[in-house]
Amino acid sequence: MLTRRQTMTASTALAAAAVLPAGSTSEAAAAKRSERLPAVYRFALGELEVTLVHDGHARRPLDANYVRNAALEEVRTALLDAFQPADVVLSPFTTVVVNTGRELVAIDAGNGDLGAPGTGLFRANLAAAGYRPEEIDLVLVSHFHGDHINGIRLKDGTPVFPNARLLVPEPEWAFWMDEGQMSRAPEAMQGAFRNVRRVFGPEAPKVERFSGERELVRGITAVPALGHTPGHYAFRLESGGQSLLVLSDTATKPELFLRRPDWQVMFDMDGTRAAETRKRILDMLAFERMMVVGYHFPFPAVGYVARDGAGYRFVPAFWS
Amino acid sequence: MLTRRQTMTASTALAAAAVLPAGSTSEAAAAKRSERLPAVYRFALGELEVTLVHDGHARRPLDANYVRNAALEEVRTALLDAFQPADVVLSPFTTVVVNTGRELVAIDAGNGDLGAPGTGLFRANLAAAGYRPEEIDLVLVSHFHGDHINGIRLKDGTPVFPNARLLVPEPEWAFWMDEGQMSRAPEAMQGAFRNVRRVFGPEAPKVERFSGERELVRGITAVPALGHTPGHYAFRLESGGQSLLVLSDTATKPELFLRRPDWQVMFDMDGTRAAETRKRILDMLAFERMMVVGYHFPFPAVGYVARDGAGYRFVPAFWS
Numbered sequence: 001m002l003t004r005r006q007t008m009t010a011s012t013a014l015a016a017a018a019v020l021p022a023g024s025t026s027e028a029a030a031a032k033r034s035e036r037l038p039a040v041y042r043f044a045l046g047e048l049e050v051t052l053v054h055d056g057h058a059r060r061p062l063d064a065n066y067v068r069n070a071a072l073e074e075v076r077t078a079l080l081d082a083f084q085p086a087d088v089v090l091s092p093f094t095t096v097v098v099n100t101g102r103e104l105v106a107i108d109a110g111n112g113d114l115g116a117p118g119t120g121l122f123r124a125n126l127a128a129a130g131y132r133p134e135e136i137d138l139v140l141v142s143h144f145h146g147d148h149i150n151g152i153r154l155k156d157g158t159p160v161f162p163n164a165r166l167l168v169p170e171p172e173w174a175f176w177m178d179e180g181q182m183s184r185a186p187e188a189m190q191g192a193f194r195n196v197r198r199v200f201g202p203e204a205p206k207v208e209r210f211s212g213e214r215e216l217v218r219g220i221t222a223v224p225a226l227g228h229t230p231g232h233y234a235f236r237l238e239s240g241g242q243s244l245l246v247l248s249d250t251a252t253k254p255e256l257f258l259r260r261p262d263w264q265v266m267f268d269m270d271g272t273r274a275a276e277t278r279k280r281i282l283d284m285l286a287f288e289r290m291m292v293v294g295y296h297f298p299f300p301a302v303g304y305v306a307r308d309g310a311g312y313r314f315v316p317a318f319w320s
Numbered sequence: 321m322l323t324r325r326q327t328m329t330a331s332t333a334l335a336a337a338a339v340l341p342a343g344s345t346s347e348a349a350a351a352k353r354s355e356r357l358p359a360v361y362r363f364a365l366g367e368l369e370v371t372l373v374h375d376g377h378a379r380r381p382l383d384a385n386y387v388r389n390a391a392l393e394e395v396r397t398a399l400l401d402a403f404q405p406a407d408v409v410l411s412p413f414t415t416v417v418v419n420t421g422r423e424l425v426a427i428d429a430g431n432g433d434l435g436a437p438g439t440g441l442f443r444a445n446l447a448a449a450g451y452r453p454e455e456i457d458l459v460l461v462s463h464f465h466g467d468h469i470n471g472i473r474l475k476d477g478t479p480v481f482p483n484a485r486l487l488v489p490e491p492e493w494a495f496w497m498d499e500g501q502m503s504r505a506p507e508a509m510q511g512a513f514r515n516v517r518r519v520f521g522p523e524a525p526k527v528e529r530f531s532g533e534r535e536l537v538r539g540i541t542a543v544p545a546l547g548h549t550p551g552h553y554a555f556r557l558e559s560g561g562q563s564l565l566v567l568s569d570t571a572t573k574p575e576l577f578l579r580r581p582d583w584q585v586m587f588d589m590d591g592t593r594a595a596e597t598r599k600r601i602l603d604m605l606a607f608e609r610m611m612v613v614g615y616h617f618p619f620p621a622v623g624y625v626a627r628d629g630a631g632y633r634f635v636p637a638f639w640s
Contacts, residue, residue, distance in 0.1 A: 030424045030455035032369045037360050037449065039639065042353070049352045057640060083609065083624040083635050090638055104350045118640075129357065135350035289403065299639040304403040315403050316636060318410050319359065319619040320377060320438075 038128030039121065041300035043320070045291075046240025048098055048219050051129045052293065052300045055093035055110035055151070056121040062089050067256065068264040068271055075256065075263075082255035091253065093147055094301035095122055096246050096293055097129065098237060100219050103137040107220075107235055107246050108295060109151030112160065122151055123160070136161040140216065141168040142248030143229040144176045144196045145267065148295070153199050166203055169222070170211035172231025173200075225250045225281060227274030228267065234281070244291040244302075251278050252296040254314035258282065261311055282312050291317065358448030359441065361620035363640070365611075366560025368539050369419040371449045372613065372620045375430035375471070376441040377412035387576065388584040388591055395576065395583075402575035411573065413467055414621035415442055416566050416613055417449065418557065420539050423457040427540075427555055427566050428615060429471030432480065442471055443480070456481040460536065461488040462568030463549040464496045464516045465587065468615070473519045486523055489542070490531035492551025493520075545570045545601060547594030548587065554601070564611040564622075571598050572616040574634035578602065581631055602632050611637065 039054035062079070064072045066089060076086040084090055093115075096107040110122035123133065139161055142148055152166065153159055175181055177200075182193040200207055215221045216235075225234040228249045235246040251257045252265050261279045264271035285292055285305040293302045294314070303316040359374035382399070384392045386409060396406040404410055413435075416427040430442035443453065459481055462468055472486065473479055495501055497520075502513040520527055535541045536555075545554040548569045555566040571577045572585050581599045584591035605612055605625040613622045614634070623636040 029419060029422045029457060030451060032419050032421065033362070033371075033450040035450060037362050038358055040357050042357050051353075054639075057638075081626070083626070084638055090640070092639065099349060099352050101352065102349045130353040130355060131350060137349060298636065306401070306403070316618065318377075318404055319374075319412065320410070 036121070036124070038125055039299055040125050040129040041302070041319070042129065043302070043317075045237055045242045045244055046219075048100055048237055048239045050237065050244070050302075051097040051099070051131070052302060053095045053097055053110075053122055053125045053129055054299045055095060055115070055125070056119040057090055057092035058111075058116035058119055058147075060089050060091065060116070062087050065266050068266055068268070070260065070263050074260075078256050078259055081259075084255065089253065091296055092299055092301070093119060093122075094293070094295060094297065094299055095151070096235075097126070097131065097136075098220065100217060103217055104131065104135050105138045105140060105217060105220060106136050106161070106164070107140045108142050108148040108248065109139055109160065111147050112151035112153065113155050114150040115147060119147075133160050134163050136164045138217065139164045139166050140220070140222075140235060141166065141172070142234065142246075142295070143169065143232040144172050144192070144199075145229065145249070146192065146195050148248070149199045150195070153203075157202070159203065164206075166200070166207045167216060168200070168207055168209055169224075169231040169233045170209040171226070172229060172233075173207075173209050175230040225277050227270045227272075227277045228252075229269050232274075242291075244293060245281070245285060247281070247292055247294045247297075249295055250281050251294060254294060254297050254312075258305065258312040258314055259308070286312060356441070356444070358445055359619055360445050360449040361622070361639070362449065363622070363637075365557055365562045365564055366539075367421060368557055368559045369421075370557065370564070370622075371417040371419070371451070372622060373415045373417055373430075373442055373445045373449055374619045375413035375415060375435070375445070376439040377410055378431075378436035378439055378467075380409050380411065380436075382407050382409050385586050388586055388588070390580065390583050398576050398579055401579075404575065409573065411616055412619055412621070413439060413442075414613070414615060414617065414619055415471070416555075417446070417451065417456075418540065420537060423537055424451065424455050425458045425460060425537065425540060426456050426481065426484070427460045428462050428468040428568065429459055429480065431467050432471035432473065433475050434470040435467060439467075453480050454483050456484045458537065459484045459486050460540070460542075460555060461486065461492070462554065462566075462615070463489065463552040464492050464512075464519075465549065465569070466512065466515050468568070469516070469519045473523075477522070479523065484526075486520070486527045487536060488520070488527055488529055489544075489551040489553045490529040491546070492549060492553075493527075493529050495550040545597050547590045547592075547597045548572075549589050552594075562611075564613060565601070565605060567601070567612055567614045567617075569615055570601050571614060574614060574617050574632075578625065578632040578634050579628070606632060 041052045067075050079086045095110050098105045111119040176196040219239045221236040223234045223236050234248050237244045262275050268274035286307050306313045306315050361372040387395050399406045415430050418425045431439040496516040539559045541556045543554045543556050554568050557564045582595050588594035606627050626633050626635050
């Protein structure tokens with residue numbers, strides 16, 4: 001079975017490939033492709049066109065604080081059971097873009113140019129999905145953590161969505177924009193408070209606030225899901241008898257926090273309340289067999305929540 | 321929260337969108353996008369560049385014969401547990417394209433222009449992956465069912481990979497090309513025999529055959545996995561200490577045949593042997609925690625096999 005090319009050294013083969021004309025019938029291999037492939041996924045939910053736009057993923061070393069109320073060894077076991085590295089947390093980011101036919105809506109905005117290495121792919125993937133940032137009419141914000149809002153404004157101050165209204169949760173705004181809260185917050189949180197001002201300060205006239213459970217635009221309803229942050233929201237999409245819950249960070253990494261909804265990630269600001277909210281919503285999702293998108297779920301981040309033992313399991317939707 | 325646009329009728333809004341210049345800051349929504357998004361996924365396995373190229377999916381009504389040795393109600397339950405329709409089998413197709421640096425290799429060829437509606441996306445997705453069919457140096461064929469070989473030659477006779485050698489399993493060739501087997505086969509199988517001749521007949525001089533477990537090109541080893549067809553093969557990719565098994569149809573739909581490896585799909589030609597092979601290989605994959613690609617696994621079709629109760633479960637690889 002050995003052919004001539006198998007006896008060539010790799011460097012000789014590559015040199016030959018470089019000088020051969022395209023479409024040659026020679027035995028030299030095509031060049032490997034270095035361009036990044038798009039990570040976008042689209043489906044219809046009734047009259048809504050839903051596009052999932054990947055913003056890449058971050059890697060952070062797993063330390064004992066990552067899950068506040070679990071032994072490190074248990075967390076490592078959960079990661080290994082998911083066939084992921086046991087010493088690193090892989091954290092993906094996926095933004096939901098909804099075309100209602102009347103408005104093009106982004107739910108959260110990704111890391112922009114301020115995220116960890118491996119993130120910041122939102123704009124390239126939005127382009128691959130056929131949309132320009134100028135076409136976004138409305139940005140719905142689930143909460144004010146940097147990985148959800150930094151994509152609204154670049155490091156140099158440029159607004160990414162120049163034509164978009166910004167719609168944010170009132171309790172989130174009230175907490176983060178409060179000077180008293182900021183002054184009382186520990187040093188480690190000062191950066192987050194400053195970042196909220198960096199993102200929203202110059203936009204203040206365009207920022208609108210919502211509260212309670214209410215339909216924001218036709219087909220998209222804000223659903224309070226407090227605990228992860230003081231004003232954290234999920235969003236329910238409904239059209240043509242179909243529905244989907246955009247979880248935001250109600251549950252972050254499903255390999256950990258669906259399996260063990262009582263576990264509290266270090267970013268849950270009120271861990272007890274976050275876990276209560278998570279369990280209540282996961283229970284509803286599993287019972288209703290409702291479709292779900294999670295911001296930190298594995299791309300394309302859409303699927304279902306199934307009961308599994310004492311916890312739950314994410315079942316990706318069939319790719320079609 | 322109601323805005324002017326929410327009080328417009330949908331048709332008015334659409335009409336307005338149609339006449340507004342691109343980049344307008346008006347409140348009219350961007351047009352919905354009708355183009356199909358690419359379904360391609362790429363990763364490195366040591367020195368091998370692996371590209372998964374989706375060929376779409378077929379829908380067939382679920383009938384009592386689909387799983388030969390299971391009650392229809394059990395099959396429906398398994399589909400519902402996977403959050404899929406209970407009365408339809410969704411069957412996706414994904415081809416593996418490997419650039420070894422010396423050769424560009426396609427493992428199986430998709431449905432070409434002879435598949436069910438919803439299939440035949442291989443060529444468009446290959447282009448999205450940055451490759452042209454003329455660049456394929458080698459097509460490895462797992463077995464001779466139409467959904468794996470029809471992509472080699474279009475309905476009108478055109479070869480899709482004009483510069484490729486074809487490498488096929490010797491026992492598969494011996495069975496399907498045998499005139500005695502064809503004459504003894506039931507009427508329902510005559511079409512499959514004729515199709516093998518349609519695809520390979522005109523290519524006979526370029527077809528090479530392999531048998532046993534052997535390295536076909538550097539990094540790709542043929543692994544006998546008999547039962548689904550008389551000469552069915554899997555392929556092991558190995559490079560830089562990493563390995564991956566391309567299952568082909570050793571297990572078809574994982575929602576059914578990983579959960580219940582003893583179940584025999586109607587396309588398993590020797591059902592007993594297919595189930596034995598399946599159980600042996602799934603057991604090895606789960607024990608070794610070896611990465612796997614399945615031709616009928618949900619796109620992008622790459623992941624791991626985990627033990628789950630009396631059977632197994634497919635765990636998609638982390639998208640990165």
